[in-house]
Amino acid sequence: MDGRKARRLTMKRDEEMIKEEETKKGPWKAEEDEVLINHVKKYGPRGWSSIRSKGLLQRTGKSCRLRCVNKLRPNLKNGVKFSAEEKRIVIDLQAQFGNKWAKISTYLAGRTDNDVKNVWSSRQKRLARILRTPASSSSSTRSQRNNHARAFHDALPLEAVPDVLPLEALKFSSLSEDESLPKSQSCLSSCIVNSQTVQMVPLQELLRPKSLTHDQSFLPPEFDLIEKKPCIEAPSQLPFPQIPSFQSEFLLGNQEMVMILWDPNYLEAFGNSSSSELLVNVQLPMMPTCFESERSTQIAGRGEVGNPVTPDSFVDDFPIHILDHIEPLPSPLDW
DNA sequence: AAACCCATCAACCGCCGAGCT
DNA sequence: CAGCTCGGCGGTTGATGGGTT
Numbered sequence: 476m477d478g479r480k481a482r483r484l485t486m487k488r489d490e491e492m493i494k495e496e497e498t499k500k501g502p503w504k505a506e507e508d509e510v511l512i513n514h515v516k517k518y519g520p521r522g523w524s525s526i527r528s529k530g531l532l533q534r535t536g537k538s539c540r541l542r543c544v545n546k547l548r549p550n551l552k553n554g555v556k557f558s559a560e561e562k563r564i565v566i567d568l569q570a571q572f573g574n575k576w577a578k579i580s581t582y583l584a585g586r587t588d589n590d591v592k593n594v595w596s597s598r599q600k601r602l603a604r605i606l607r608t609p610a611s612s613s614s615s616t617r618s619q620r621n622n623h624a625r626a627f628h629d630a631l632p633l634e635a636v637p638d639v640l641p642l643e644a645l646k647f648s649s650l651s652e653d654e655s656l657p658k659s660q661s662c663l664s665s666c667i668v669n670s671q672t673v674q675m676v677p678l679q680e681l682l683r684p685k686s687l688t689h690d691q692s693f694l695p696p697e698f699d700l701i702e703k704k705p706c707i708e709a710p711s712q713l714p715f716p717q718i719p720s721f722q723s724e725f726l727l728g729n730q731e732m733v734m735i736l737w738d739p740n741y742l743e744a745f746g747n748s749s750s751s752e753l754l755v756n757v758q759l760p761m762m763p764t765c766f767e768s769e770r771s772t773q774i775a776g777r778g779e780v781g782n783p784v785t786p787d788s789f790v791d792d793f794p795i796h797i798l799d800h801i802e803p804l805p806s807p808l809d810w
Numbered sequence: 811a812a813a814c815c816c817a818t819c820a821a822c823c824g825c826c827g828a829g830c831t
Numbered sequence: 832c833a834g835c836t837c838g839g840c841g842g843t844t845g846a847t848g849g850g851t852t
Contacts, residue, residue, distance in 0.1 A: 500822075502846090524837065540838070541821070556818095577840060589820075592841070597817060604816085814852075822844075831835080 499533040503542055507532055511539055512547055520544075545587045552585035557594050565591055566598075 510531050518525075520543060524536030532539065546553065557565070561583055568579040576588035576595075583591065 502820075521838090535822095536837070537823090537839090538821075544839095545820075574841065588840070593817095593819060596842085597819095600817080812852100814850100816850085817848090819847085820845090823842085824840105825842100826840085827838095829835105829837085831833100 498527075498535055500538075503546075507534070508542070508547060511543055514539075515543055515547070541589075545589050548587075550585050551587065555585075557586075557590070561586070562594060562598075565594055569595060 511526070514522075514526055514531060520540075523540040523543075526532050526539050527534060527536065534542075545551075564582060565579060568582055572578050574592075574595075576592045580586050580588045580591045
């Protein structure tokens with residue numbers, strides 16, 4: 476390296492160090508905002524670097540632009556939480572455009588790319604936590620399971636909870652009877668709404684119920700889910716003429732899902748066993764049956780023996796791409 | 811009451827492309 | 832055409848506050 480070039484580099488480094496010292500970072504003060512607003516009023520949203528070169532602020536041009544775009548622009552919904560609809564739009568558009576936050580934000584009035592990005596990354600973190608389970612399910616601690624349960628609770632689709640049911644009644648049942656966990660904090664793969672068991676099934680599967688064995692779908696073979704009533708030829712002595720007691724359709728990503736609430740009386744009668752045992756047995760296949768093939772493939776690929784589905788293995792193998800489209804429930808405080 | 815966990819928000823950083831010199 | 836500056840974008844981080852244990 477020749478002497479002149481080295482000297483130039485040293486001078487540049489020095490200049491950068493001086494700039495670094497002069498540059499203010501961190502939270503913006505009201506006075507700074509005011510200066511910035513005045514500048515934008517005068518010159519428009521451009522010439523960001525000139526703000527510092529004129530000695531108006533000791534902020535970088537980038538910092539000024541960011542502050543203006545994210546906080547000072549008129550009509551911003553500052554301090555207003557994203558609505559369920561807005562979140563849904565973000566999810567849909569992210570699926571369509573990828574991580575093009577600036578583009579996505581143009582579809583949401585009053586929202587910035589930073590807002591959209593934050594919402595998405597919060598969601599990703601939450602979903603990642605749902606799937607972050609210990610290698611051995613038996614080694615998972617109670618508090619970890621509680622966290623998973625809570626996270627899964629948070630990730631349940633808003634639309635999945637029918638309006639006709641008191642939302643306070645949404646609780647998770649304890650799968651392990653010897654653990655006296657509080658109902659709202661126990662294992663995640665069983666869901667009880669208003670004392671009724673909920674199953675979520677892809678609509679597609681319901682449209683071809685013959686493709687399922689009774690065990691896979693745990694629908695009584697006599698029940699016609701399309702007509703939402705027992706088949707004509709169903710034996711009249713069936714102990715569960717009114718089931719399921721409620722059905723609700725909702726979208727899970729591109730997948731049309733149907734949520735079915737089962738009357739506990741039906742479960743008692745149908746399973747021919749004690750209620751608690753039956754809940755364990757029946758609730759485990761809550762994972763939509765269409766995922767079972769994916770799970771089986773994964774297991775086969777790993778050369779594992781197909782273990783029975785357990786609450787924790789449900790979490791371990793839950794297909795993450797499906798979770799990309801789950802809307803969070805509002806917190807109980809918002810109910 | 812303290813420690814911990816988590817969600818949210820604001821801001822910074824690095825990279826890249828466009829435009830200018 | 833190369834080099835530079837600026838603005839825009841996406842990723843990441845740090846601060847903070849609320850809820851839970």
